[in-house]
Amino acid sequence: MYKSRTHLRLLKEWQPVDAVIQRLEGTGFDLVHRINMDYRTTIDFLLALIDHYSVDLSCFIIGDQRITPKLDDVARITGFPIDVLPVLGRDYKANECPDVCNELLLSPELLHPKKRCDVILRKLLPFKNILPVLVGAGLDPYVRAYVLYVIGCFLTPPRGHSSVPCMYLSLLRDVDAIRNYAWGAALLCQLHHSMAEFKRAMIDGKNPQVMSFCAPFLTVFFYEHIPIIPCTLYDVDIYKENFEERELFSIFPLMMGWSHAVERKSKNSYIKKKREEFDVMLTNENIVWQPYARLPDNFLPHYLVG
Incomplete structure (x- = not known):
C-alpha cells in the first residue's frame, strides 16, 4: 500500500494559539493552521506524477514539455520564505541531543528511544497547551515545538512517520530568527530528493511504498498548471466566470483556498x-x-518580495 508522509490530520490536532502565531509572523509557519487539514491527497495522482518525473532532469515530462515547481511557486502556494539563509541544521551526536532538547524544549524525554537524534512527533503535542501568563522568552519552547511539529508533519516529512530530526533545533534556538531561513527552499529540495529516490527505487524493482515530501504543495502546483485535473476530480473550475468559489483562489497562500474548496467539493462530487x-x-x-x-x-x- 502506497502512503504519503504528509500528515495533515496530525496537524489538525494542533491549532496554535494566537501568541504563537504572532511570534511566527512572516515565517510561513504562521499560515499552516489556515489550511483545511481534511484536504484530500490522491495517491493515484501522486503515482501518476512520479511516472512522469525525470530523475536525470529533475523535472516532470508532460508530453514533450518539461515542467517543474520552482521557488516562486512555493512562495505563492505555501507562503514559506525562499530567498534567505539556507536550512542547514547541525547534526548533533546522540549524546548531545538530550541536553539540546532539555535546553530548547524543556525535556530530554521527547527523544526516540532508538533513534536518539530524533524527536517523537506525538510527544510534542502537550506543548499546544500554553499557560496564558507565558510571554517573551517563556513562550519560546512552545514556539519551537510547534515549528518542529510542522516540519515533521508537513514541510519536510521524513520517511519514518513518527519522528523529526533534532538537527532542526539548531535553527530554532533564536525564535525571532526563524523567519531568516528559506524554509520554502527546503520544502522544494526535499520534494526533488524524495521524488528521485522513489523513482530510482521503482526503476530498480524495489517496490517503494512511502513518499516523503509535501504532497499538498505538489498537488496544488499541478491543479494550478493543469486545471482540467481539479475540474475532473472535484468540479472545481477556477477559470469559469460564474464559479461560486472563484475568490478563494486569489487568497494568499494559494494552498489555503485550494484546500478549503477541494475539501468541500470532494464531499459531494x-x-x-x-x-x-x-x-x-x-x-x-x-x-x-x-x-x-x-x-x-x-x-x-512584503517578506516574500525581494
Whole structure:
C-alpha cells in the first residue's frame, strides 16, 4: 500500500494559539493552521506524477514539455520564505541531543528511544497547551515545538512517520530568527530528493511504498498548471466566470483556498480516478503556463518580495 508522509490530520490536532502565531509572523509557519487539514491527497495522482518525473532532469515530462515547481511557486502556494539563509541544521551526536532538547524544549524525554537524534512527533503535542501568563522568552519552547511539529508533519516529512530530526533545533534556538531561513527552499529540495529516490527505487524493482515530501504543495502546483485535473476530480473550475468559489483562489497562500474548496467539493462530487486515467489529462494541451496571471500585483506579502 502506497502512503504519503504528509500528515495533515496530525496537524489538525494542533491549532496554535494566537501568541504563537504572532511570534511566527512572516515565517510561513504562521499560515499552516489556515489550511483545511481534511484536504484530500490522491495517491493515484501522486503515482501518476512520479511516472512522469525525470530523475536525470529533475523535472516532470508532460508530453514533450518539461515542467517543474520552482521557488516562486512555493512562495505563492505555501507562503514559506525562499530567498534567505539556507536550512542547514547541525547534526548533533546522540549524546548531545538530550541536553539540546532539555535546553530548547524543556525535556530530554521527547527523544526516540532508538533513534536518539530524533524527536517523537506525538510527544510534542502537550506543548499546544500554553499557560496564558507565558510571554517573551517563556513562550519560546512552545514556539519551537510547534515549528518542529510542522516540519515533521508537513514541510519536510521524513520517511519514518513518527519522528523529526533534532538537527532542526539548531535553527530554532533564536525564535525571532526563524523567519531568516528559506524554509520554502527546503520544502522544494526535499520534494526533488524524495521524488528521485522513489523513482530510482521503482526503476530498480524495489517496490517503494512511502513518499516523503509535501504532497499538498505538489498537488496544488499541478491543479494550478493543469486545471482540467481539479475540474475532473472535484468540479472545481477556477477559470469559469460564474464559479461560486472563484475568490478563494486569489487568497494568499494559494494552498489555503485550494484546500478549503477541494475539501468541500470532494464531499459531494469527488470522482475517483485510477493511476492510468491521469495520463489522459497529463498532456501538453492541458498545461496552463501562466496560471498566476489572474492574481493581483500585491498578492505576495512584503517578506516574500525581494
